[in-house]
Amino acid sequence: MRLPGARDTVRMTTSLPPTVAAHVPTEILVDGSWRPARSGRTFEVADPATTQTLFDVADGGEQDALDALTAADGASAEWRAVAPRQRAELLRAVFETITARTEDIAALVTAEGGKPLAESRAEVAYAADYVRWYSEQAVRLDGLARRAPSGTNHQLVLRRPVGPALLITPWNFPIAMIARKVAPALSAGCPVVVKPAQLTPLTTAFVAEIIRAELVERGMPAxxxxxxxxxxxxxVSGPLLADPRLRKLSFTGSTEVGASLLKLASEHILRTSMELGGNAPFLVFDDADLDDAVEGAVAAKMRNAGQTCVAANRFLVQRGVADEFTTRLTAAFERLVVGHGAETGTTVGPLIEKSAVDRVEEVVAQAADAGARVRIGGDRPDRPGYFYNPTVLDRVDPALRLVTEEIFGPVAPVVTFGSEAEGVELANGTPFGLVAYAYTRDVARVLRLAESVETGMLGVNRGMVSDASAPFGGVKASGLGREGGEAGIEEYLETTYVAL
Known part of the structure; x- marks a missing residue:
């Protein structure tokens, strides 16, 4: 059985099973119906590992966006009135369906984004965990009732949904990012308009259809x-942000785009959540367990070929262990296998597009010309697709673009430091502050780092920090607000104080 919105527009599905390809919606979803763009235009979605086109997808414009907002606004009052328990049960059913369809969704994530299937399966599980977490949070939206300190009246504090929300998701985690935004929005009672990334819209559509089907089956507003x-x-974003019916914006992407969206959002004083760029330091101190540090470094750097906002970007290693750490990290990178994400044994997939490879190649070449030593990699493999070999460099000047800019590729520059204070200064020497990693056995140092490193998240002796039950977000130019945990649903709620 084909899903609504699925069309015979598959051009090449070497990495996508036919049973999955036949069930991918490629149109626009408005008020419960999949339909073409009003203009009739489409755009291509390609497999970055082969550069071959997978699907033609409906190319929405201004009127399509406004139609979607009209649908969301029309559903707002009814959705707000739905009992929290019913919203919880809806999300629980979505969680179960996503979990049951793990292999299909993972194949789709790999096809349009390139990451190895093992990583895609992990992303599906990670996304499902957000849906489950916010299904549980739907019935835990606490308020307050108390007698005022003056004794003259009582105080009630109530929580209510902020209203229709625009969710703009990035290409690098197509199911995790829609889950991290849609689940708390629906849990809180907010209808949504989702603008998926142009490069990876297919997974978003697949998950949206799961949600749409559950809404219809339960007699809820589509x-x-x-x-x-x-x-x-x-x-899409311009007309929506100019429309007073929209009350919330959640965006994940670059700081530059986020800043421009904040300006537009200011016109109607929208609630905003902005998860923006990063430049994560990975601190390794002299007392670190180097085996653990290298394992964590590979995990923090190489997920999705380094194309994550929480990827370790700068490896800051204390001088006493710098040579040994770099040698071990180079050996670990030698064991990585570059290939198509659907191929058995692949551990590193392609970058998302040609411009991404060109940029990585450029900053690595600049570093090498400036005296950095390439220990491994530093080039493209001889194969089709947008690949770049895993690369380690040492003797890196911290003033180089390789260090000051977010790489978004499989490149690990190693910078040495002397004292703890020097390491912290290097870590903080960036406008960004999304995540930092630190390897040390000194508990007192951990506490000092927690207070001195300017970051929204700190991973201690581990290369992963993300968890559905924990607040995800950064400081400085890395964004505003938090996703995940109890804080994530707060972003979709208003507070009303009643004096009785």
Whole structure:
């Protein structure tokens, strides 16, 4: 059985099983119906490991976006009135369906994004955990009732949904990011318009159809979830942010785009959540367990070929262990296997597009010209697709672009430092502050780092920090607000104080 919105537009599905390809919606979802863009235009979605086109997807524009907002606004009052328990049960059913369809969704994530299947399966599980967590949070939206200190009246503090929300998701985690945004929004009672990334809209559509089907089956308003893929983000976000019916914006992407969206959001004083760029330091101190540090470094650096906002970007290693750490990290990178994500044994997939490879190649070449030593990699493999070999460099000047800019590729530059204070200074020497990693056995040092490193998240002796039950977000130019944990649903709630 084919899902609504699925069309015979598959051009090449070497990495996507036919049974999955036949069930991928490729149109726009508005008020419970999949339909073409009003313009009739489409754009191509390609497999970055082969550069071959997978699907033609409906190319939404201004009127499509406004249609979606009309649907969300029309569903708002009814969705707000749905009992929290019913919203919880809806999300629980979505969690169970996503879990049951893990292999299908993972194949889709790999096809359009390139990451190895093992990573795609892990992403599906990670996304499902957000849906489960916020299904449980739907019935835990606490308020307050108390007598005022003056004794003259009583105080009630109530929570209510902020209203229709625009969710703009990135390409690098297509199911995790829709889950991290849609689940708390629906749990809180907010209908949504989703603008998926142009490069990876297919997984978003697949998950949106799961949610749409559950809404319809339960007699709930289908306009609760709407999806508008587009080759022009501005043609969707601009009209929506200018419309007073929209009350919330959640964006994950670059700091530059986030700053421009904040300016537009200011016109109607929208609630905003912004998860922006990063430049994560990975601190290794002299007392670190180097085996653990190298294992954590590979995990923190090489997920999705380094294309994550929480990827370790700068390896800051104390001088006493720098040579040994770099030698071990180089050996670990030698064991990585570059290939198509659907191929058995692949541990590193492609970058998302040619411009990404070109940029990584450029900053590595600049570093090498400036005296950095390439210990491994530093080039492209001889194969089709947007690949770049895993690369380790040492003797790196911290003023180089390789260190000051977010790489978003499989490249690990090693910078040495002397004292703890010097390491902290290097870690903080960036406008960004999303995540930091530190390897040390000194508990007192951990406490000092927690207070001195300017970051929204700190991973201690581990290369992963993300968890559905924990607040995810950064400081400085890395964003505003938090996703995940109890804080994540707060972003979709208003507070009303009643004096009785």
């Amino acid at each position: 306009g609760v979830i709407n999806v508008v893929p587009s080759s022009s983000a501005r043609s």
